[in-house]
Each structure stands twice: as structure tokens, then as C-alpha cells.
């Protein structure tokens with residue numbers, strides 16, 4: 322509706338030429354000029370409001386997708402096994418928001434006005450109308466051609482871009498290995514190759530779009546002159562006035578401007594459209610259905626029945642036919658050689674990976690029957706690589722809670738035997754961990770992760786080799802924490818190679834090659850199936866290994 326205001330220019334021109342110059346009336350000229358200033362001022366205000374509206378729409382879009390995008394990023398990380406493509410949704414949101422706040426949508430909004438200006442051209446004179454209509458049609462065809470040729474190109478550019486990003490991310494993570502083993506030469510060469518592919522794809526896209534933009538501009542200038550020429554012809558034959566001739570030239574410009582603007586913003590439009598499609602599919606893939614009914618906190622049992630497990634998206638199983646059950650107060654030592662499936666079992670118990678067959682049940686319900694946010698506080702997990710969030714020690718122990726409980730934080734730290742160590746840090750519990758966690762040693766990180774797992778005394782503790790980096794003091798604290806958890810009625814599942822850790826468990830599960838070799842009371846299983854390895858020559862820790 323507001324676009325009608327852009328008619329002010331042509332109407333002014335028409336009136337000045339046909340009325341003011343004929344009547345030589347300065348008063349009319351002043352009145353017309355004031356009206357024109359008013360129309361342009363209103364147009365400026367409307368443009369500002371429209372711009373703000375688009376920013377507002379972009380903001381609302383952003384606000385609504387942020388949480389699903391965050392959750393989907395986590396879901397995709399699990400599905401795609403930590404690949405950097407899990408970050409694609411947030412990049413897509415940024416691309417869509419940038420497009421919404423740019424000049425592209427304005428061109429799209431103005432596009433429906435193009436036919437109205439064309440009709441006005443016809444009203445001035447059919448010849449002018451036809452020239453404008455044919456010109457608009459040609460420009461429209463150019464836009465379609467641009468769409469078709471650029472449709473496939475950004476795909477390859479995006480694929481190369483993703484590959485390039487993944488490569489850089491992996492090099493960043495492995496920086497120390499790269500420096501230590503002098504890998505930078507070979508990796509730089511690979512990076513250069515991947516970069517060249519990406520740039521070549523981008524150049525192809527830019528060249529195509531630029532070509533179409535230049536063609537459009539030249540066509541528009543030609544059409545403007547054609548309209549002026551046709552207008553002059555009609556003026557000579559006294560079919561239209563000279564004011565109408567100039568006004569129609571302006572009208573033509575107005576009719577074609579949105580088409581040209583859409584073509585100029587084509588790449589952004591295509592990019593935003595693809596980002597939106599990709600975002601929708603990533604959100605659908607990465608999000609989990611959260612159950613609506615909330616179950617009571619688990620307190621009694623963990624049952625694993627005929628469990629078969631494969632990595633997400635795969636059907637080749639890593640674990641098969643695992644069966645055991647535990648009751649409150651039990652501690653299970655999961656033992657077996659490297660690669661036997663201990664970590665994989667931890668992922669199943671925690672509901673990170675879903676069973677291909679069989680089930681894991683806490684008090685009779687599978688983990689996905691709980692809202693993860695509600696089940697989380699009843700579960701403690703120390704993963705093999707104890708990753709710490711870039712936040713304070715207290716925030717880490719309180720599981721990044723927005724309402725941390727100081728008493729519970731200190732209690733968990735004491736239980737993990739890390740309280741004194743934290744107090745010795747310059748800012749104590751408020752010491753900030755950076756992204757690299759370099760302020761703490763591997764063993765200290767493991768104890769911090771244990772404190773996080775113990776926060777608020779969860780029912781199920783899954784500790785995946787939590788002692789792999791611990792010194793004697795750390796191991797004593799760990800064993801004490803397991804003992805305390807058992808006596809308060811928790812269930813502890815401990816993946817370990819260490820005899821001392823097995824000794825505090827009452828049950829043992831022996832895995833080998835993804836299969837359950839034995840499960841039962843500790844002494845019974847150890848007597849039947851295991852031999853205790855001697856301390857290794859280098860003075861390494863005792864290990865428990867499966868008998869041949």
C-alpha cells in the first residue's frame with residue numbers, strides 16, 4: 322500500500338511539465354513541491370518502519386529457534402558422533418537472520434508492485450505499456466535463468482565449506498600432536514587443497530551471479546532509453562504529453578527496480594532458502610520427543626535385558642545379548658579388554674545410545690520415557706575424557722545450574738576428595754576453567770568430573786574408568802565415594818581395569834568382544850573367570866584382564 326508513494330515522483334513530473342509550465346503558475350509549483358516533500362518524508366518514515374519490522378521479525382525468528390537449535394546441536398553431535406556438522410544449524414540460523422535483516426526481503430516485498438506500475442504504463446499509452454511489459458518479462462526470464470544456474474552451485478560450495486570447516490576444527494583439536502610430530506606441512510597442503518575447492522566453487526557462483534546482475538542492469542538502462550524514445554515518438558505525434566513521456570520513464574524504473582533488486586540478492590535468497598530447509602531437517606533429526614508424563618525419580622533397580630547396541634544410524638552391533646540386573650546398593654564392576662564394549666554399555670545405561678533390540682530399564686522404565694532434564698539430576702556420569710565446561714569450578718560441579726546449591730557443591734567436592742585442592746586455587750571455587758581446561762591436570766579434571774557426578778547424590782552413577790588418571794589419594798577418594806554411594810542406596814556401575822576398584826563392587830560383569838562372558842557376584846566371577854595380572858615391569862598399575 323505504501324509503495325503508492327513512489328508514484329509521487331512521476332506525478333510531480335507530469336504535473337510540472339503539463340500544468341506548471343503551461344500555466345506558468347509559481348503558486349502551483351510551490352504547492353506541488355510541498356506535496357512532493359511530504360510524500361518523500363512519509364516514504365522515508367515508512368522505509369524506516371519497514372526496516373525495523375524486518376529486524377523485529379529476524380529477532381522473533383532467532384528467539385524461537387535458539388533453544389531447539391541448541392538441543393538439536395547436542396542431538397546431532399550424538400547422531401553424527403561429534404562431527405563438526407552438528408554446528409550447521411547455528412550457522413544456518415545466522416545466515417537466515419542476516420538475509421532477513423539485509424536488503425533482499427525489501428525487494429521481495431516490492432515485487433508485487435511491479436505489475437501495478439506496468440498497468441499505469443499501459444494507461445499512459447499502450448505502446449509504453451507493451452515496451453515495459455516485454456522488458457519486465459525479459460528481466461523475469463533472466464531472474465529465472467539466474468535461479469536455475471545458481472541452484473546447484475551453492476550446494477557444492479556449502480559441501481566444500483563444511484569439509485573445510487571440519488578439517489580446520491580437527492586440526493585445532495589436535496594442535497599439540499601436530500606440533501609434536503611435525504604434521505603441519507602435510508596438513509597445510511591438505512588444507513590448501515580443500516580451500517582451493519571451496520574458493521573455486523565460490524568464484525563460480527559469484528561469476529554467474531555477477532554476470533546476471535550486469536546483464537540485468539544493462540537491460541534496464543536500455544529499456545529506460547527505449548521508453549524515452551517511444552515517448553518522444555508519441556509526443557511528436559501528439560499522442561502523449563512530454564510530462565507523460567518523462568513520467569512513464571520514471572514509472573518503468575520503479576516497475577523494474579524490485580525485479581533488479583531480487584536478482585542482485587538472489588544468492589542471499591537461495592542461501593537463506595537452503596539454510597531454512599537444512600535447518601528444518603536438522604531440527605527434526607536432532608531433536609528428541611520429550612515425554613509429557615513425568616515419572617517418579619528412579620530409586621530401586623537397573624535392569625538390562627537382551628540388550629543389542631549399535632552406534633546411532635548403524636545396524637552393525639557392538640554389544641549383543643547383555644543381561645543383568647542391579648538393585649539399590651549394588652556396585653557393578655564392568656571389566657574386559659580394550660574395545661570389549663564397556664564405554665558402549667555406559668552409553669546405553671545413560672540413554673545416550675538407543676538399543677537396537679532389548680532394553681535398559683530404571684525402575685521398569687526405559688531412559689527415553691523420562692524427560693532428560695528430569696532424569697538428569699538422578700544420574701551421575703564420569704566419561705572417559707572428563708570434559709569440563711568453560712565456567713567456574715563451582716558451576717561445573719553444580720552441573721551448570723542457574724540456581725547452584727553451595728552446600729551440595731562443597732559436599733560433592735569433598736566426596737570426590739578435591740575440596741582442599743580447590744581451596745588452594747587463587748579463586749577457590751570461583752576459579753574459571755578455560756576451554757582447554759589447562760588449569761587442571763588430567764587427574765584433577767577426573768576428580769572434578771567425579772564431584773560433578775556426585776552432586777546432589779544421584780541414584781545411578783556410571784563411572785567410565787574414572788581412575789585412569791588418578792594418583793593414590795585420588796583413587797582412595799573415588800573408592801570412598803563409591804562406598805558412600807552404595808550405603809545410601811545408589812547403584813554404581815564402574816568400568817575399570819583396576820583390582821582395587823573391582824574390590825569395592827559386589828557384582829562383576831565380564832565383557833569380551835561385545836559379548837557378555839559372565840555376570841554375578843564378584844568373588845564367584847573372579848574365581849571362575851579372571852586371573853590377576855602381576856604389576857607390570859615398569860611399575861604400572863595392577864590390571865584385571867579376561868582369561869584366555
Ligand SMILES: Nc1ncnc2c1ncn2[C@@H]1O[C@H](COP(=O)(O)OP(=O)(O)OP(=O)(O)O)[C@@H](O)[C@H]1O
Pocket residue numbers: 402632639657658659660661662663664665666
Ligand atoms: N561411535 C562409534 N562408532 C562406531 N564404532 C564404535 C563407536 N564407539 C565405539 N565403537 C566400537 O565399539 C567397540 C567397543 O568400544 P568401547 O569404547 O565400548 O570399548 P571399551 O571396552 O570401553 O574400550 P576401552 O577399555 O579401550 O575404553 C570398539 O570396537 C569400537 O571401535
